[in-house]
Amino acid sequence: MTTHLGMMCLFAACVAVVFATLLRDEGADQIRLAVRVFGGLVVGAFAVGWLMYAAFH
Amino acid sequence: MPTPSKAAPRAASTPGHSSATSDGASLPHGKRPGPSPLVTVVWAWLIPGAGHLLHGQGRKAVVFGVVLVAMFAIGLASNGRLFPFDASQPLVLLAAGAQWMLGLPRLAAAVGGWGRGEVTAITFEYGNTFLIAAGLLNVLVVLDAFDRASGRKPARDAK
Numbered sequence: 001m002t003t004h005l006g007m008m009c010l011f012a013a014c015v016a017v018v019f020a021t022l023l024r025d026e027g028a029d030q031i032r033l034a035v036r037v038f039g040g041l042v043v044g045a046f047a048v049g050w051l052m053y054a055a056f057h
Numbered sequence: 058m059p060t061p062s063k064a065a066p067r068a069a070s071t072p073g074h075s076s077a078t079s080d081g082a083s084l085p086h087g088k089r090p091g092p093s094p095l096v097t098v099v100w101a102w103l104i105p106g107a108g109h110l111l112h113g114q115g116r117k118a119v120v121f122g123v124v125l126v127a128m129f130a131i132g133l134a135s136n137g138r139l140f141p142f143d144a145s146q147p148l149v150l151l152a153a154g155a156q157w158m159l160g161l162p163r164l165a166a167a168v169g170g171w172g173r174g175e176v177t178a179i180t181f182e183y184g185n186t187f188l189i190a191a192g193l194l195n196v197l198v199v200l201d202a203f204d205r206a207s208g209r210k211p212a213r214d215a216k
Contacts, residue, residue: 018194
């Protein structure tokens with residue numbers, strides 16, 4: 001897996017799982033937080049990417 | 058004349074509220090039987106998740122152990138570099154410190170001669186990011202294990 005998107009999603013998934021496990025004790029809460037963190041990281045990366053594209057092109 | 062409050066002694070006698078820190082603040086979950094905070098921190102640093110395992114949180118321990126070691130392995134497989142402690146390059150020094158926060162996996166990689174890093178590889182920076190982030194996430198895991206060992210957080214898995 002050498003695509004930007006694939007590596008980014010893999011990284012976001014790992015970070016999301018660790019944060020969700022750290023910050024929540026109940027299984028359902030952990031899943032909810034993991035999904036939110038994962039989504040935030042991926043959407044944030046896209047947003048920052050487009051912002052940089054708009055600023056420098 | 059104000060009368061002394063009886064709230065503090067009552068709270069101290071409540072189960073789960075029995076311990077207090079040296080500065081007088083009560084610990085919400087009390088001291089737990091098991092390894093001391095220092096021993097917990099050392100184990101948690103050496104093996105990701107071991108600190109939680111020592112305090113009865115097997116499920117969390119497995120998640121931390123698997124995910125953090127996997128991140129480290131992905132970093133190595135992506136041609137990431139294991140940075141040396143080089144004081145002349147502050148960023149390299151910081152990266153080395155972050156990577157060493159993973160304890161035994163970092164030591165094993167150093168002994169095994171892995172992580173030389175291939176700058177021309179397309180995944181070089183990805184690998185470095187995984188290696189550094191794994192160590193930094195383990196810092197958070199170690200701090201959480203310390204909190205549980207010292208009674209600031211519950212030490213058992215939620216049912």
